[in-house]
Amino acid sequence: xxxxxxxxxxxxxxxxxxxxxxxxxxxxxxxxxxxxxxxxxxxxxxxxxxxxxxxxxxxxxxxxxxxxxxxxxxxxxxxxxxxxxxxxxxxxxxxxxxxxxxxxxxxxxxxxxxxxxxxxxxxxxxxxxxxxxxxxxxxxxxxxxxxxxxxxxxxxxxxxxxxxxxxxxxxxxxxxxxxxxxxxxxxxxxxxxxxxxxxxxxxxxxxxxxxxxxxxxxxxxxxxxxxxxxxxxxxxxxxxxxxxxxxxxxxxxxxxxxxxxxxxxxxxxxxxxxxxxxxxxxxxxxxxxxxxxxxxxxxxxxxxxxxxxxxxxxxxxxxxxxxxxxxxxxxxxxxxxxxxxxxxxxxxxxxxxxxxxxxxxxxxxxxxxxxxxxxxxxxxxxxxxxxxxxxxxxxxxxxxxxxxxxxxxxxxxxxxxxxxxxxxxxxxxxxxxxxxxxxxxxxxxxxxxxxxxxxxxxxxxxxxxxxxxxxxxxxxxxxxxxxxxxxxxxxxxxxxxxxxxxxxxxxxxxxxxxxxxxxxxxxxxxxxxxxxxxxxxxxxxxxxxxxxxxxxxxxxxxxxxxxxxxxxxxxxxxxxxxxxxxxxxxxxxx
Numbered sequence: 001x002x003x004x005x006x007x008x009x010x011x012x013x014x015x016x017x018x019x020x021x022x023x024x025x026x027x028x029x030x031x032x033x034x035x036x037x038x039x040x041x042x043x044x045x046x047x048x049x050x051x052x053x054x055x056x057x058x059x060x061x062x063x064x065x066x067x068x069x070x071x072x073x074x075x076x077x078x079x080x081x082x083x084x085x086x087x088x089x090x091x092x093x094x095x096x097x098x099x100x101x102x103x104x105x106x107x108x109x110x111x112x113x114x115x116x117x118x119x120x121x122x123x124x125x126x127x128x129x130x131x132x133x134x135x136x137x138x139x140x141x142x143x144x145x146x147x148x149x150x151x152x153x154x155x156x157x158x159x160x161x162x163x164x165x166x167x168x169x170x171x172x173x174x175x176x177x178x179x180x181x182x183x184x185x186x187x188x189x190x191x192x193x194x195x196x197x198x199x200x201x202x203x204x205x206x207x208x209x210x211x212x213x214x215x216x217x218x219x220x221x222x223x224x225x226x227x228x229x230x231x232x233x234x235x236x237x238x239x240x241x242x243x244x245x246x247x248x249x250x251x252x253x254x255x256x257x258x259x260x261x262x263x264x265x266x267x268x269x270x271x272x273x274x275x276x277x278x279x280x281x282x283x284x285x286x287x288x289x290x291x292x293x294x295x296x297x298x299x300x301x302x303x304x305x306x307x308x309x310x311x312x313x314x315x316x317x318x319x320x321x322x323x324x325x326x327x328x329x330x331x332x333x334x335x336x337x338x339x340x341x342x343x344x345x346x347x348x349x350x351x352x353x354x355x356x357x358x359x360x361x362x363x364x365x366x367x368x369x370x371x372x373x374x375x376x377x378x379x380x381x382x383x384x385x386x387x388x389x390x391x392x393x394x395x396x397x398x399x400x401x402x403x404x405x406x407x408x409x410x411x412x413x414x415x416x417x418x419x420x421x422x423x424x425x426x427x428x429x430x431x432x433x434x435x436x437x438x439x440x441x442x443x444x445x446x447x448x449x450x451x452x453x454x455x456x457x458x459x460x461x462x463x464x465x466x467x468x469x470x471x472x473x474x475x476x477x478x479x480x481x482x483x484x485x486x487x488x489x490x491x492x493x494x495x496x497x498x499x500x501x502x503x504x505x506x507x508x509x510x511x512x513x514x515x516x517x518x519x520x521x522x523x524x525x526x527x528x529x530x531x532x533x534x535x536x537x538x539x540x541x542x543x544x545x546x547x548x549x550x551x552x553x554x555x556x557x558x559x560x561x562x563x564x565x566x567x568x569x570x571x572x573x574x575x576x577x578x579x580x581x582x583x584x585x586x587x588x589x590x
Contacts, residue, residue: 014111017296018238023577025251037107042239046229092468096475102517121563141539150571162206184383191502208236222352299554303525330560332519338495339414340507357382373486377419417491432475523557
């Protein structure tokens with residue numbers, strides 16, 4: 001086999017890319033995984049994973065220089081000195097915000113599988129049937145029964161801990177033993193169940209943190225430092241799980257620093273032949289050929305690759321014949337909920353730092369409930385006790401101060417909402433081909449009027465906006481709309497009501513920044529469907545216009561549900577890989 005020819009190419013190495021590589025390699029295909037960023041080797045390269053807070057120059061916080069250098073990343077929690085090199089550089093990889101969109105990326109082997117929140121939930125037929133029922137967008141071409149075996153498959157390998165609850169809107173899975181709730185969470189959960197006669201539930205989160213040894217991984221150590229990389233393999237990541245499995249077959253080649261700029265398409269054979277790669281270190285261009293291509297560069301970057309491909313045949317790119325490529329962008333809207341304090345538990349504490357929280361599954365617009373908006377939301381959060389750094393103003397010196405600081409703080413309970421965003425066709429991304437001058441104008445958030453810095457002014461005599469490597473960038477025209485705004489009112493009011501019903505004191509609601517992108521659950525840029533006239537992919541994740549190209553990251557999503565989507569990416573990827581190899585053996589995509 002030639003050095004640049006493989007059976008399969010996988011573009012991207014995050015959650016879905018890792019799964020694609022594992023499944024294809026285990027089925028005997030010689031596979032190359034192309035990653036646009038640097039390599040990160042499991043354990044060896046988790047350089048901050050075991051550092052104490054005082055070992056960081058600024059105790060893990062952000063500096064003024066970092067705030068200046070990362071104008072987008074600073075908008076939320078990712079900006080800190082603990083794992084800054086895990087997040088893509090705003091300077092090297094800019095983008096255009098027609099409307100504000102907070103895009104947080106990880107350009108390295110493993111992608112965001114190293115930093116993800118790990119919450120892992122199955123979809124139900126309430127979700128797969130929702131578009132058809134509501135007359136929104138297009139119908140999902142699959143139903144739960146078809147995907148359930150693949151949920152089983154990926155859960156057993158990834159390791160998902162959780163509790164069996166028998167909730168029709170949140171199917172149970174192949175769980176490891178669940179993590180334990182705190183005493184406050186247990187009592188709040190019991191009171192919510194009683195108050196609402198079982199129509200609402202609060203359960204322990206279903207998380208990709210293993211509670212038993214699995215595949216050489218000893219298990220979660222309750223350090224709650226997952227975003228730094230886990231030397232124990234306590235949570236699922238490409239590095240700890242799928243990559244070792246793929247390497248074990250002897251069929252995998254990994255090439256970091258490889259920016260895939262386009263998929264090469266043969267218009268006579270109506271299939272892809274390979275990819276063009278820009279070496280991110282040398283700026284040299286290479287070509288790799290394969291029978292099958294899995295595009296897993298992440299929802300937005302995968303769309304960019306497709307838009308940049310086969311433009312001599314379709315001006316808007318490979319997969320654009322339906323007019324849906326780059327449209328229907330979704331994320332979960334959040335930043336809304338409530339919190340308060342719990343009294344009467346001063347003699348209780350907990351052991352370890354659980355890398356998980358509670359979950360309140362969706363209950364709105366289900367089981368006879370009808371609201372003035374479509375779909376629903378869930379809550380994540382938890383009940384915990386404050387740290388030992390508090391002190392009372394009246395105790396300011398001496399032994400009394402020391403005694404006060406030897407006691408932990410108050411118990412609190414928090415609920416944070418995750419709401420579904422509908423798939424609006426007008427919510428879109430596209431390659432920015434405008435020309436810009438060197439002049440800038442203020443950039444204010446259209447809702448909050450918050451100062452977001454400046455942006456360049458369009459000028460026909462200016463220059464195109466490009467990234468560090470001279471490549472055109474994406475433009476974002478995405479927002480949540482009236483349906484989500486109505487939902488947010490319930491998300492806050494319900495959180496307040498539930499906490500107060502559970503005996504939580506000093507409850508305060510909040511409706512903060514719900515800007516899309518902040519959920520880091522981008523979906524929908526190349527949706528699947530039943531008809532090539534209204535979708536980019538078929539039910540097997542194949543591009544209608546090039547059946548040997550499979551897209552299995554968040555791009556394929558037809559709606560967003562309100563649960564974290566990564567488990568579904570895993571299941572659909574494994575299913576697509578199985579179908580790809582079957583079709584290859586039959587000669588249907590050779």
